[in-house]
Amino acid sequence: MKNLLKPIALTIVIILIIVGLPQCNKMKIVTSTTDATNLVSYLEKYPDTYSEFIKVLEKSGTASFMNAYGTYTMFAPTNDAIQGYLQDLGKSSLDDISADDLKTMVRYHVLEDTISTPSFTDGKLPVPTMHGEYLITGINNENGVSRYIVNRRAIILQPNIHTGNGILHSIDHVLIPSSKSLYQRIKENPNYSIFTEALEATGLNTVIQKLTYKNDTTPNWYTVLAQSNAVYAAQKIYSFNDLKAKYTKPNANIQDPKDSLNLYVAYHILTGLKFTADLVVSPAQETLAPQEVITTVLKEEKVLLNYETANGVTDSALINRPVSDIACTNGVLHDVNNNLYIKVRNPTAVYWDVAEQPEIMKLTSIFRKGGKTVTFQVGDLKDVTWNAGTVEYFCNNPGAKDLFYWNDRLALAILKPAVGSANMNWIEFTTPLIIKGRYKVWICWRSNANTNGFGMQTWIDGYLMPRLFSFGDYNYGKTLPETDVQAQGWKRYYVGASTADHMASKLIGTVEITTTGRHKIKFITTEASGQKNSSWLDMIHFIPEGANQFSPKFATDGSIVY
Structure with a gap:
């Protein structure tokens, strides 16, 4: 993603x-x-x-x-x-x-x-x-x-x-598995005594006390962003009572999930296993505080949380990498150098490479290796569902005429509904995390003339987007300047010659994302004529309504050009 x-x-x-x-x-x-x-x-x-x-x-x-x-x-x-x-x-x-x-x-x-x-x-x-x-x-x-x-x-x-x-x-040393939970690691460190008291007082220590499971085989992983006593001291917080006085009212029930101190502590616990390299993949991380996220950005080699500049003043929290990425039996522990608190969030653009699915990424001998491919059946991908047929991952060799971001794409063997239910005629993806707000949505693909005529509906969380698109759309705006292409609701999202008309990106409408989190986007074929062939999906862009819709552009080597 x-x-x-x-x-x-x-x-x-x-x-x-x-x-x-x-x-x-x-x-x-x-x-x-x-x-x-x-x-x-x-x-x-x-x-x-x-x-x-x-x-x-x-x-x-x-x-x-x-x-x-x-x-x-x-x-x-x-x-x-x-x-x-x-x-x-x-x-x-x-x-x-x-x-x-x-x-x-x-x-x-x-x-x-x-x-x-x-x-x-x-x-x-x-x-x-x-x-x-x-x-x-x-x-x-x-x-x-x-x-x-x-x-x-x-x-x-x-x-x-x-x-x-x-x-x-x-x-030169034997590797030793983790033997302590997140809570045990934090509690045994005297530098985290205030943070430990906050966990215990709010009852959130029980969440990270031991490894639990969603079912018999799926663990509940957590990532904790711990603050040391020195970080609190810089905020003139010298004890848990000082922290309590700052973030909640007197006599409040701080074990109530709606209490402000409880939300503050929950904000330091992320869902999922997020090592440093995982944090920089997504612009926002879900926390245990409902609808509240922590944003992440990489500046040089520094991983910064909640990075923002207002009136010339920059505010962020740095991941202290030498004492972070601490593996525990139920998750991973990071140390941060500044106070993390819940902030008002504005919509943030998400440029989503749909090929970046967990099951594909772990195939290190195939993922983003030129000429490599793998085919998936129904049920093989956790965040992608479809009714029949297969989904294929493919990475082009460097220098190919196709201009996919990172040189890879998903091929969908889509058929029109009339051909029969034994063939794929719909597919649904779970998006990366999107902050609530209004977004323009762009679908980016490599056109295939053999699929010409397949009109595709797009549904987001059950809402039908107003514009159809077709994986067969071809030669759009080949002879037009950039401004004319954009005026017609298209864009050249790739880095490469404007004559690479086989690469397409179409605005399908504006959607209101009402909750911060992951969402569903579903493509359904219409009754238009056509024939079976691969449809090559590259990216989906969710861009805030008032933001620049045409920059940045994306290159086959993974770079982004503004």
Whole structure:
């Protein structure tokens, strides 16, 4: 999903750190290939380095599946790493650790995808471990040497060793899963004593006290933006009583969700698992305070919350990255350097790349890799539903004539209703978060002459937009200047020659978004004539009614031009 903040790819943060920090050597991306048939075979070739981890695999009963065909990433601790781990536990050997605990260790060191260091971000890896938690990566700079570090603990000694069933990274420390909840992490830190009291007094500590589930398998993740006592002191708040006096009335029931202090504390808790790299993806984050959001922006390498300038004065809260991205059993903890309070929000433009669906993004060998494609059946995508047929993700090779943002798109195999219910004739998406207000809505696609005649209705939260569009619309305004194209309710939203008339963007109307949150947008074919063919959807723009509708423009390399 794209927005005004999205000149930044998820990986931009790590790029800034790797190549942009002063007085650090440029990192070399090392890749090696072995003739070992699988990860275990590679470990067995080097017993002086990995014999202890082989024992872990054997005793835990996991060696057999790591021998099997698949696509894995293994972070393999060296013998010295395991000896250090045993010493920390007060154990003399691996025989003193149960098979179940060793199985947990293995699952925490293995991902079911192939992730090499160029795909690392300054934050969580794109897929979780087999244990179900995300690993955090970054850069360790010591004596002028830069090396990757995992969970702020384990240095990668030898990265990117390619075997027959995955990639191995050799590490100098054992990785340890989270053992404490968000509430436990906050409460044990004396710097958060005022914030802890506020959580307890409002009863919101119970929300983040332990991992809970929506159903038997879906966890309720939370992200907490904690404020230290020093941050409160800068606001002349030196105790919880001072905080209470500032944000609520005397004798108020602060456990009432409508109480202003309760809302203030709830405003510091985000729904979902939001590491630093996740925060910069969306312009606004949902909080537990109903209808209230926190905006995010990336300025250089700084992640800023509620950034705004009024009368020449800039106000924001900075994510203190060295003490943030703290993984907990039920979420992630960040530290902020300024007071976060509920603000009046104005509508904010959302430039949405519909190809950025969670299930697609986690396919790191396919997502935004030129020439790669994957097909999804009904039910495969959590935030996209349709009645029949398939949805295909495809990323063009660089230099293709099509000018999709990020070079990728979704192909919808849409048919007119008369052809039959066994074919797709409607599809519904769940939007990214949109702040309430009035928005003009633009649909952006690559036209296909073979679908000419398919009129598409657009429904947003059950409201029918006034203008139809067709995936077959072609040659719109090819010979017209930009101003004439815009006057007819179209725009050239892409970076490229104006003669690239196969790329289309049409204004379909104005909609009132009545609540801040995620919404439904549904496309339904009309009874117009046509034939089955792929319809290539690129972006959907929600732009505040009074804002510039024609800038910025979007490039195939992910950049945004104003």
